[in-house]
Amino acid sequence: MDGLSAAKWETIVVGAGAAGLIAAERSGACGRKTLLIEKSKKPGVKILMSGGTRCNLTHHTDCSGIVRAFGKQGSFLHAPLSHLSPQDVVDLFEKEGVKTKVESTGKVFPRSNRALDVRDALVRRLNASEVTLKTGEAVTDLSRDQHGEFRVQTANTIYRCGKLIITVGGQSYPGCGTTGDGYAWLRDWGHTIVPPIPALAPLTTSDQWLHQLKGISFQNVELWADSDVETETQKAKRERLIRCRGDMLLTHFGLSGPAPMNISRVLGISGGHLPIIYCDFFPEHRQAELEQLVRHLAQQSGKRSWLTGLSTHMPQRFAESLLKVLGLDAQRRGSEVPNPWVVRVAESLKRLRMKVTGTRGFAKAEVTAGGVALGEVRSKTMESKIVPELFLAGEILDLDGPIGGFNFQAAFSTGWLAGYQGQNPRS
Numbered sequence: 001m002d003g004l005s006a007a008k009w010e011t012i013v014v015g016a017g018a019a020g021l022i023a024a025e026r027s028g029a030c031g032r033k034t035l036l037i038e039k040s041k042k043p044g045v046k047i048l049m050s051g052g053t054r055c056n057l058t059h060h061t062d063c064s065g066i067v068r069a070f071g072k073q074g075s076f077l078h079a080p081l082s083h084l085s086p087q088d089v090v091d092l093f094e095k096e097g098v099k100t101k102v103e104s105t106g107k108v109f110p111r112s113n114r115a116l117d118v119r120d121a122l123v124r125r126l127n128a129s130e131v132t133l134k135t136g137e138a139v140t141d142l143s144r145d146q147h148g149e150f151r152v153q154t155a156n157t158i159y160r161c162g163k164l165i166i167t168v169g170g171q172s173y174p175g176c177g178t179t180g181d182g183y184a185w186l187r188d189w190g191h192t193i194v195p196p197i198p199a200l201a202p203l204t205t206s207d208q209w210l211h212q213l214k215g216i217s218f219q220n221v222e223l224w225a226d227s228d229v230e231t232e233t234q235k236a237k238r239e240r241l242i243r244c245r246g247d248m249l250l251t252h253f254g255l256s257g258p259a260p261m262n263i264s265r266v267l268g269i270s271g272g273h274l275p276i277i278y279c280d281f282f283p284e285h286r287q288a289e290l291e292q293l294v295r296h297l298a299q300q301s302g303k304r305s306w307l308t309g310l311s312t313h314m315p316q317r318f319a320e321s322l323l324k325v326l327g328l329d330a331q332r333r334g335s336e337v338p339n340p341w342v343v344r345v346a347e348s349l350k351r352l353r354m355k356v357t358g359t360r361g362f363a364k365a366e367v368t369a370g371g372v373a374l375g376e377v378r379s380k381t382m383e384s385k386i387v388p389e390l391f392l393a394g395e396i397l398d399l400d401g402p403i404g405g406f407n408f409q410a411a412f413s414t415g416w417l418a419g420y421q422g423q424n425p426r427s
């Protein structure tokens with residue numbers, strides 16, 4: 001055992017991601033002797049890679065906008081958000097010299113477009129609050145002795161503390177250190193773990209023709225999930241993500257981008273039965289309007305192929321492949337296109353059935369849905385209702401939001417509150 005093992009810490013925080021960095025900082029700022037232990041060599045690894053290394057740190061909305069984005073789970077966030085709102089997050093980083101900007105999607109980024117600036121700001125705050133950070137050290141086991149003291153075990157050391165904050169995240173992107181370690185510890189302590197599933201993951205399809213169109217992207221499509229055989233409970237669970245609007249990218253394996261990723265969690269909760277995913281490429285048009293548009297584009301092409309006209313409103317390679325899949329001659333003169341062809345194209349653009357075979361799993365999921373059941377955590381303090389003096393925050397909880405900065409906001413707000421360990425943050 002090294003020298004630190006003899007020292008008793010008032011508080012230990014396990015996991016230096018978004019939630020852990022902020023929780024430890026708050027704990028230190030409250031005057032508690034705090035140790036933050038991180039498995040990876042660097043703190044905040046996911047922050048560094050987030051948002052395409054730009055870090056979409058929150059969303060330009062108010063607290064109720066965040067709550068709504070989390071669907072049924074959202075109400076858990078009322079209390080944490082009342083102490084650290086999206087505006088508070090922006091103010092916090094601006095105070096650290098990280099200027100922010102809002103993009104047209106409502107996503108908030110550092111003006112520098114550097115996730116590193118966000119991570120470094122959190123580490124600066126951590127240092128200022130005199131927290132001890134140990135990196136490259138994985139916690140391997142947790143236990144509690146008969147006096148109620150926690151024992152936090154790593155490869156070479158057993159640390160002891162009176163209060164414990166667990167912020168080890170979920171199990172997506174395991175290369176970042178998030179290998180679902182917290183679930184077993186918490187299950188052993190009597191917590192219910194809602195089965196973890198990959199969320200915000202790209203979708204795999206067996207549509208070979210779409211694979212060949214890799215690299216083509218679409219703006220603002222609408223995807224929805226449907227099934228003939230799902231139970232009422234399954235239907236209810238899918239309510240929130242049954243329709244997702246956003247951009248979509250075709251890839252060599254299937255579908256990526258915000259719309260497919262936002263809908264991906266429905267595949268995990270379908271109980272083994274894959275829902276059918278449809279795509280509407282023109283959600284702003286009703287079916288009849290789209291037929292009119294397709295007819296107009298064909299007629300406008302006159303003696304030229306109708307593909308020429310269609311290509312003014314969608315990528316040419318996509319239009320060509322779609323006509324081929326539908327068995328329609330792409331070279332037919334625009335003026336000679338029969339009406340049933342127009343209707344078939346319009347129908348396919350409004351309701352293209354994608355042969356989705358699954359998601360790319362935890363390896364490529366940006367978040368984990370599932371985790372510690374929210375009913376077992378006090379949302380006013382983040383303390384476990386089962387293990388006193390134990391606090392939980394971030395993605396380890398059964399909380400997952402859509403793309404757009406919502407997940408960091410939840411991690412920051414719950415981490416902030418957990419850091420106070422039951423003290424009133426306003427006092």
Ligand SMILES: Cc1cc2nc3c(=O)[nH]c(=O)nc-3n(C[C@H](O)[C@H](O)[C@H](O)COP(=O)(O)OP(=O)(O)OC[C@H]3O[C@@H](n4cnc5c(N)ncnc54)[C@H](O)[C@@H]3O)c2cc1C
Pocket residue numbers: 014015016017018019020037038039040043044045046047049050051052055056057058137138139140167168169170172173176177178179181182365366367393394395396404405406407408409411
């Ligand atoms: C590629 C990618 C891009 C993303 N982009 C965005 C984005 O732009 N905006 C957004 O809002 N969300 C984004 N997310 C989601 C966001 O990163 C997470 O929701 C958020 O990081 C969760 O914070 P957390 O602190 O709970 O967990 P994490 O950030 O995952 O941190 C958990 C930490 O605990 C450590 N740990 C795990 N086990 C142990 C152990 N046994 N001992 C010690 N330490 C341990 C891990 O190494 C890790 O550092 C993205 C995720 C990914 C994967």
